[in-house]
Amino acid sequence: MSAGVADTPSLRRRRGAPMRELARWGAGALGIAVLIIVWELYKALGPADGLVIAGVRVLPRTSDLAMPHVWDMVARLGEPVSRADGAEPLWVAVASAALVTLGIAAVGWLMGLVVGLVLALIMQRWRLAEWGLLPWIILSQTIPLIAFAPVVRSWGSRIEIGAFEWQDWMSVALIASYLAFFPIAVGALKGLQAPDTIHLELMRSYAVGWWKTLTALRLPAAVPYLLPALRLAAANAVIGAIVAEVSTGLQGGIGRILIQYAGQASGDPAKAWGPIFGAIVLGLAAAGSIALLGAMLGRYRRVEVGA
Numbered sequence: 001m002s003a004g005v006a007d008t009p010s011l012r013r014r015r016g017a018p019m020r021e022l023a024r025w026g027a028g029a030l031g032i033a034v035l036i037i038v039w040e041l042y043k044a045l046g047p048a049d050g051l052v053i054a055g056v057r058v059l060p061r062t063s064d065l066a067m068p069h070v071w072d073m074v075a076r077l078g079e080p081v082s083r084a085d086g087a088e089p090l091w092v093a094v095a096s097a098a099l100v101t102l103g104i105a106a107v108g109w110l111m112g113l114v115v116g117l118v119l120a121l122i123m124q125r126w127r128l129a130e131w132g133l134l135p136w137i138i139l140s141q142t143i144p145l146i147a148f149a150p151v152v153r154s155w156g157s158r159i160e161i162g163a164f165e166w167q168d169w170m171s172v173a174l175i176a177s178y179l180a181f182f183p184i185a186v187g188a189l190k191g192l193q194a195p196d197t198i199h200l201e202l203m204r205s206y207a208v209g210w211w212k213t214l215t216a217l218r219l220p221a222a223v224p225y226l227l228p229a230l231r232l233a234a235a236n237a238v239i240g241a242i243v244a245e246v247s248t249g250l251q252g253g254i255g256r257i258l259i260q261y262a263g264q265a266s267g268d269p270a271k272a273w274g275p276i277f278g279a280i281v282l283g284l285a286a287a288g289s290i291a292l293l294g295a296m297l298g299r300y301r302r303v304e305v306g307a
Helices: 002-006 009-045 070-077 090-125 127-140 145-156 168-192 197-205 210-248 254-262 273-296 302-306
Strands: 051-053 056-059
Touching (some): 009 070, 090 210, 090 273, 127 168, 168 210
């Protein structure tokens, strides 16, 4: 009997969890290795003027200016940003800028979380609100962000509430929240509507109110849908922050040094890739941080984990 109990599906899943985690990390490392190999193969074997189809260049030139070697880009991270005495290494400048952007993106993510959850609760509570709000929520994501960011900054600069003064970084955080709230609103709504009809009818048969049904049934059922939405929202917040930094000209963030270093690419092509690597790591770190939240909510993740 004890042997049969020990070999339950739950225990088998727990024993296999380290292997699954190792397989995920291995797949990620393999993907990076394949990307590096493809890059270097194309640089070595591709046409010098790039791949041109019908007069349109669809793949870049293979010169060192357009496509530096991967090892040159990595080595450049350890070199000084400029030739000035006492200049910090490039990776330090990129990391400092990435932390600034990460902080702004985190504020935007939190704002998007609040707005997305409130909208999802309203739409779940009243079907008429879902019919009226959901199309506009979807339509909101079609607005060109690079054109919308300067408008937000202009509006923010006109806000005067006592001693409160609107800061430029707040405009960037607002843009980040604009991209972050959408997946949260849609994912949370789907999750709140996920409980089976039989469970909802059981709550009604016990005369359980909407609030108790929400906390005891709907919110736990929404976790497998909400966690992927939160990861996507975190990545969206980083994208929104970087684009808004470029559009508004905010200093100190990684979006600004992306433009600054790109302007120096003709003389130092490997340097321009430093902030690009930083932006990639920043997005992965933002999305991966949701894994900590997922670990705390592991008991509610059976659907997501088993998928």
